[in-house]
Structure formats: structure tokens, C-alpha cells
Amino acid sequence: MKKVLFVFGTRPEAIKMAPLIASFSNDSNFDVKVAVTAQHRQMLDQVIGFFDIKVDYDLNIMKHNQTLHQLTSDLIARITTDILLTDAFDYVFVQGDTTTVLAASLAAFYQKIEVVHIEAGLRSHDMHSPFPEEMNRVLTSKLASYHFCPTAVSKENLNNENITKNVYVVGNTVIDALLMGLEKIKKTNESTFLNQFKSIDFSKKIVLVTCHRRENFGKPFEEICEAILEIAHSQSENVEIVYPVHLNPNIKEIAHQKLIAPNIKLITPLDYQELIWMMDKSYLILTDSGGIQEEAPSLGKPVLVLREVTERTEGVDAGTAILVGSDKFKIVSVALKLLENQSYYSSIASSSNPYGDGTTCEQIKEILKYSQSN
Template sequence: MARPGLLHGKPPSIDVRTRGLARNGSLHPPFCRRVFTIHNRKLAHVRILSIFGTRPEAIKMAPLVKCLEAEPGVQSLVCVTGQHQSMLQQVLDLFGITPDYNLAAMTANQSLNGLTSRLFAGLDDVLAEVAPDRVLVHGDTATSMVAAIAAFHRRIPVGHVEAGLRTGNMFEPWPEEMNRRVVDVVADQLFAPTASSQANLEAEALTGRVVVTGNTVIDALRLMCARLDSDDAMRARIDAQFPFLEPAGTGRPLLLVTGHRRESFGEGFQQICAALAALAQTGKMQIVYPVHLNPNVRGPVLATLGNAPNVHLTDPLDYPEFVRLMQRAAIVLTDSGGVQEEAPALGKPVLVMRDVTERPEALAAGTVKLIGTDRDAIYNAVLELAVDESARSAYARRVNPYGDGHASERIVASLVGKPFTPFGSHALPGYAHPVLAARPDAQ
């Protein structure tokens, strides 16, 4: 029985195939490793090990893990590395996921090379013990890069969820751009969230192994919004944690801020904080900033904004609390990749504090705007939206290009050889428009 959580799939009995699945879900014989066939509902299991370590990875992998748990013929195992230990556990508890392995690899003041070394040693032991038929990794973290290489060294096939994102600059974001390029080279199955990501992979001669799925973060968001919409007590409990916020529709617009990128450490965060302090002085908005635990972020934020009027600093939020704040927000200011995907699905304008983004689909759709980390650029862009409700409303009418909330189902179908329709071909029956409407009581 699948462990309890938000997602409960009911897949039919099917043949289970591993390796070499193309964009259309067909099997490439040169990559075929083994086929398991169901006879009278008896099935030899294919063992799939999902490896992740950060909170954003956990949010994006959780719906996929639940789909794998519910799939007949799949033995789903989970290894977490503890790259974000405390923040990671919040997500695991929410989705009812109990890891089979926890490396607890993060230590205080650990360098990237030190972390990488610990991850290689720990993951190699796990791979030797589990001997999975396939490893799944997500995105662009140190965990993903090391897990992919460690699996490759043991000749274990790798599937890369959220493959093909690119900025074209190896140092923006750093080290994520290099990490995801390495994983895409190593992986034999590439689950691209969009056609643009697919095109990036094809340009690098990685064609023939790509499936366009949509982004699993929209799966998680769909589930969380449904939970918030149906659970009045949960919504009231969360809202009670933010008594300082003015009532929706009657007060000043809410600016929700997230910022944590390594390339902004130092001068970048000083500029960001200076802009927020100036915006707070205008009195035209409420500002909520859940502050990352990294001291390179917390230091300048607390020093500049700790006593600023109209600024509410919080510790990192659990996923339901953060989604609820996104629902209530009028503007989102971020350097996060995931938030660039999530907030537009709620119809929120997103200002991105970066010079480049690996999510050009959002730029093309007009759901996000790049503004960099310059103090004046941030101040002007936020203030323009804060005082112009019609400009904010225009964002809500634009279509989020990142998914329909069913990417995980496509990935599992691809893994087990079940027919499916790639994301973007057409909407699947009964699926909602990709923009998720906030409740009427949301700001």
C-alpha cells in the first residue's frame, strides 16, 4: 500500500519497461534493458530510486514519488541527502513521504567541494546496497549532479526531471548551470518541462531521449491549492500566523519577497535590501520576506530590514504557508526558479532579481520580468506595479506555460511504457486551465 499523502493514483495494469524512452513514449531497442510483464496481476518489480536533498527538489519530486508508489510493478525507494535538512523534512511530512535513506550530508560552513565529496561517498554506498534499475534526480543541485555521476559510474540508468533548462552562462546561476548540464549528459532519459527545454537538449545532440512533461512543481501547487480550498480550518490556521497583514481587498497590496541566489551574495543582496527599505518607506505596500537560513542572506537582510517599517521578516515557511502567501500576494519579487513557475500559475506578476533566466517561456508569455539586483531598478519596477492595479491584473490574464498539474503522470507513464500525450500537444480530458485561480478571499 502506498504511504499516505496528498496524491493517490489509480493506474491500470501495464507492461513495465525501463530505459530508452523517446519523446513519444516509444522504446528505443538499443537502450532496452529489461521488460517486466504482468500475468494475472503478478509482477516482478522494477526498482526506482529517487534522490534529492533540498526543499525545492522535495516539493517538485513529491508528486512524482507518490505516483511511483501507486504504480503497480514499481518498487519506489527514496534517498534524501539532507542538503536542506530542516526545511526538507517539512515537505516530506506534508506529502507523507518516509525516506528509505537519509545521508544528513550537510555540515556547518561546508564548501561545495566538501559537500560534493560527502555526497559521492554516501550515495555510492546507497547505490551499492539498493542496486536500483533506475535513478531519478531533479534539476540542478549538487545532490542531482553527484547522484547522476555516481549512478553513471555504476552503469545505472539515470532519469533527469526538469531537464534542458539553460541560461547559456556557466556562472549565472552558479553552480546550477554547470550541474544541470552535467546531469543532462549523463542521463539516458530527459524529462523536459517545456518545448523550449526540449529544443535546448536537441541543440546539444541529446535528441531521441526527451519527453516533454510539463513541470512537476505545478503538480504540487495544484494539490496544495486544492487542499487549501477545501480545508477551511487549515486556511484559517495559516492566516492566523500572519495577523499583521491587512485584510484582503481592503488594505495595501502585499509584496512577497524571496531571495537566496549565491551569485547575489555580497553587493547584490545589499542592493536588494536597500531597494526594499526604500519601498517600505513609501508606505504604499506591505512587504513579507521569508528569509533563507544561509548567513550570507540573513546577515544583510536582518541588518538593513530588521527594524524597517512595513517589512515583516519571517523564518523559512512550510510549503502550505508559502502557497497561501502567494495566493494573497499582489506582487512577487524573487530570484527563485521555482517561484517563477508557481506564482504565474496563480496569476501573480513576478519580478525576477536576476540578469538572465533559464525560463525564457515565462518571458515570452509575459508572466515574469527580469529586473536584476540594482537598487533603483527594483524600486521602480515594484512601485510601478504597486500603484497600478490594472497592470497587475494584466498578469492574471496570461497563461502560465509550465504545466497543467499532471507532469508526474507523464513521467511515470514514460518510465513504465504506458502511452501518454506529451505536454503541450493538447490538454488532457478534464484537466483545468493551467492558471490556478486563487480563492475569492485571497488578495
């Protein structure tokens, strides 16, 4: 039996790890332990509860106004002393590109434990955008022993960096999580959600907005807000804009100052189950979230990506997503075209999802089982 440690710290990591943890936990070949660093305490706990994840180690690492330098050094020290030096593991699983990912990978590497990188090979090819995520994933790729890529483009990125051993294209676990989450939601009465969001007029076209990334702080976010306002004003009769506002003060304060219109609903951050329900109810999504770029095509929802560059180019190439950045004119013009031109909307909404079919977790498990026996 191989002893496996899953380490994650944020809500997106938890979502993408959840179906993988379930898959490995149900297999007698693996002894599974879960560690959380709690980079996002409240939002992380919501996902852990929804997916019934049993946590074995909770580092609860975050401090008020903590710098990246402090966070990284604290993570490496705590993961090593509180976990890796107290128990023996064959594999440490990390997902994506957070500071937790880099710190856990480095700590495991120092202990000569094999690192398994989920969602490997994403690249924007700009070390400062997204920051510090691009650096995190590039360095993690150098430390990992197994690289599970969502697409062939990701594998090619790794090959171009001379990383060719144990590189597999398996799709993205976020699709497994989405399908798993939707099955759970089906057991909940629709009126439960409708009553929760009474202020939202679902007879209109719902435009869902999520925006929280560091590179959009300041002037870019202000321009995004201006674009949202213009869309709201020009489509006041038939569009309802719903924005679950991130708790970060760099976002929250500006959003509440600028986004004032009858058909703009600023709501508190959504639990995962609420988010995927709202995505399913939406007509169009504006986001800088990587996970939503991957999930939305499985729901048939066009995505405008509020970033200057994206490491998820497959969605753009497949026609499921349009890169608009923080350019007010581009955001408004593309959004209005999607809202007013049905044939254009249908051409994007009907594009197939390049990120997988919901079998990613089983593929990863079988590959590791096969590698053990050889």
C-alpha cells in the same frame, strides 16, 4: 516490476519530486525507494512531512562550513556505498540542478544505472550564473538516459547540445505539487494561517519577497534591500512587504540590518504550505527562486525575478515574469508600475502559465511504462 530510486536533498527538489513519488508509488509496475541527502535539513523535513513522503535512506550529509568540493565528493561516496552498492535499481530519478543531482547522477552512471532527469534542459548559457547550478545541469544532461523537459525551449536547448534521444516535453512537476498542496490547504481553516501571521496587515497589498541565491550575496543583495526599502517608504499606506528571511548568514544578517520599516515584516522561513498560502494572498512577488517563477503564474501573481539571467525564459517570454536583477532603479520602477497601474498589472497577472497544467507526473510515468514494454 522496475525498481526506482528517487534522490533529492533540498526543499525545492522535495516539492517537485513529491507528486512524482506519489504517482509511481500508486502503480504496481514500480517498486519505489526514496533517498534524501539533506542538503537543507530543516526545510527539507517540512516538505517530507507535508506530503507524507516515506524516506528509505537518509544520508544527512551536511557539515558546518562544508565546501562544494567536500560536499560533492562526500555525496558521490555515500550515495554509492550506502545505497547503490546495497540495493539494485533500474532507474535513479534526480530533479533540477543541485549538487545532489550531479553527485547522484555520476554515482548512478558509474553503476550503469539509468538516470532519469526531471526538469531537464534548463540553461542560462552562463556557466558561472547560477553557480554551480548551470554546470550541474549541463553535466547531468550528459549522464542521463531520460530527459523530461518542462517546455519546448528546454528540449531545444538539449537538441542544440546533440542530446536527442528520450527527450520529452511534459511540463513541470512543480505545478502538480502546487495543485496537490492547495488541495491539502483547503482542508485547513483559514483562521489558522491568519492567527499565525497576526503581525501582517492583509488589508494592504502584500508584496512577498524571497531572496537567497549565492549570486546575490554581497553587493547585489544590498542593492535589492535598498530597492525594497524605497518601495516600502513610497507605498507605506497601502503596501505590506513580507520577507521570509533565509537562514544563510550572508542573507539573514544584512536583511535584519537594512530592512527596517513599519510595513516590512521580516519573518522566519515558511513551510511549503505556508509559502503557497502566502503566495496566494500576495499581490506581487519579488524572488530569485526558480520554483516560484514557475508556480506564481498558476496563482495569477506577477513575478519580478531578482536575477541577472534566468534559465526560465519561458515565463519572461509569456509575460508572467519580469527580469529585474539586482538593479535598484529597475526593481523600484517596475514594482511601482505594477502597484499603481491596474491595467499593466492585469496584463501580466492574466498571462497563462507556460510550465504546465498539473498532468506532468502521469505523463512521465506513462512514458517510462511504455519504454519498458518496447
